[in-house]
Amino acid sequence: MNSILYLEDGTVFMGSSIGKQGIAVGELVFNTSMTGYQEILTDPSYAGQIINMCYPHIGNYGIDYSVSQSEKIQAKGIIVKNRYNNTSHYLSEDSFENFLLKNEIVGISGVDTRSITKKIRSHGTMKCVICSENESIYQIKNILKSYEYKNLVDKVSIKTIKHIAGNGPRVAVLDFGAKKNIINNLIDRKKCDITVFPYNTSYDKIMSISPEGILIANGPGDPKELENIIPTIKKIIESGVPTFGICLGHQLMCLALGGDTYKMKFGHRGGNHGVYDKDIQKGFITSQNHGYAVRESSLDKNEIVVTHVNLNDNTVEGIRHKTLPIFSVQFHPEGSPGPTESSYLFDKFLKSMTLVK
Incomplete structure (x- = not known):
């Protein structure tokens, strides 16, 4: 299913939906780690944020529930270049896609994460929306304007x-x-x-x-x-x-x-x-x-x-x-x-x- 990533400055990226179908709103940030996507997503410090993963291949070694840093995914959403479901690791218990679905997390793949990272570096962190529902850009703008990330702790x-x-x-x-x-x-x-x-x-x-x-x-x-x-x-x-x-x-x-x-x-x-x-x-x-x-x-x-x-x-x-x-x-x-x-x-x-x- 197609999905839209809409940034606060009006930039739009088209991609494919991963995880739960729906809408996610949060503060757009980027992470430069090559591995550790599970620990990153379950880190409570990411509450209220949508994470743009700089490393292009996410999900390739699956999910090992013992390394989660809290009981659930804390981030609001995730952006990846390439999402992999054919996992290859002897400790893997689940796929990345199932992990997102079980935690009801909205994500998007197939977008230019390098371009997004460069934009954040140039303009600073900003709010964004991931939407896999049939919403107009006007409606998405209004969703973004009304969002506040407070009382996260x-x-x-x-x-x-x-x-x-x-x-x-x-x-x-x-x-x-x-x-x-x-x-x-x-x-x-x-x-x-x-x-x-x-x-x-x-x-x-x-x-x-x-x-x-x-x-x-x-x-x-x-x-x-x-x-x-x-x-x-x-x-x-x-x-x-x-x-x-x-x-x-x-x-x-x-x-x-x-x-x-x-x-x-x-x-x-x-x-x-x-x-x-x-x-x-x-x-x-x-x-x-x-x-x-x-x-x-x-x-x-x-x-x-x-x-x-x-x-x-x-x-x-x-x-x-x-x-x-x-x-x-x-x-x-x-x-x-x-x-x-x-x-x-x-x-x-x-x-x-x-x-x-």
Whole structure:
């Protein structure tokens, strides 16, 4: 069946429908990863977004449900050049097409994804519509105009407190849309006793478990929309409990420390982003997925050290406090998909708990 991709600037692409027949509206972004489409689609940080996959062949190794980063696809839709259903991988349990259908996700294939990526790079992220129904361009325009992507964290955060028993350190995870592999890293390394809290949990409730460490997780959207959470994070920082922020968690920690964030032109999304760690003077290839960044000039240099920088555009990729046991990074040290070279940061977090005792 034919399908239309309509961009906010009026550009129209014609292609073939994949997944569910219907309409999908979201923020158009691109991802440069060659593999990991399943992990990308199930990453809660992609809530509200339609992903343009730069790599042309998607679906060729099928679906292995064990690597999903949440219980379902979180993205609003997907755009691919070539969709493959003849999967070839010994771990494959399902086809890419069935995966989209089971999750009721609208997609489009057979379009020039390179051209779309170049347009996003030139003009910035924009809203778009994928439509496989018999709608006029006028109707599609109206659908696009009425769409707003707000309250995304509320849609992906856990709703009730979840305890994962372990005999290691007690860790509180503040869930803004945490990927599964973040939790797995804490379990695999020290068999941590983990309590996952909804994003809007009060400070007193979090501290009621007497955590030895607190992880402020990743998630979707604009950190400034979560201004009501900043006082809680500020109290966490001031508590002296070792705290580690990842992606959105990093941005929220910087806001709580008096810093500022801004929306990037097209963000960083992919598994090939070079980052330099100033503390250990080493470079790493990292997995990233964010459309906002911390403004370096807004950080108090008397209290905060910028520890990591992006080797492509020199944006802030990590910070630490000079006196408090807190640090954060903009990228994803757990990979999933992508490199895990920076997973040493989980060891750093776990070690900081023993130093504070």
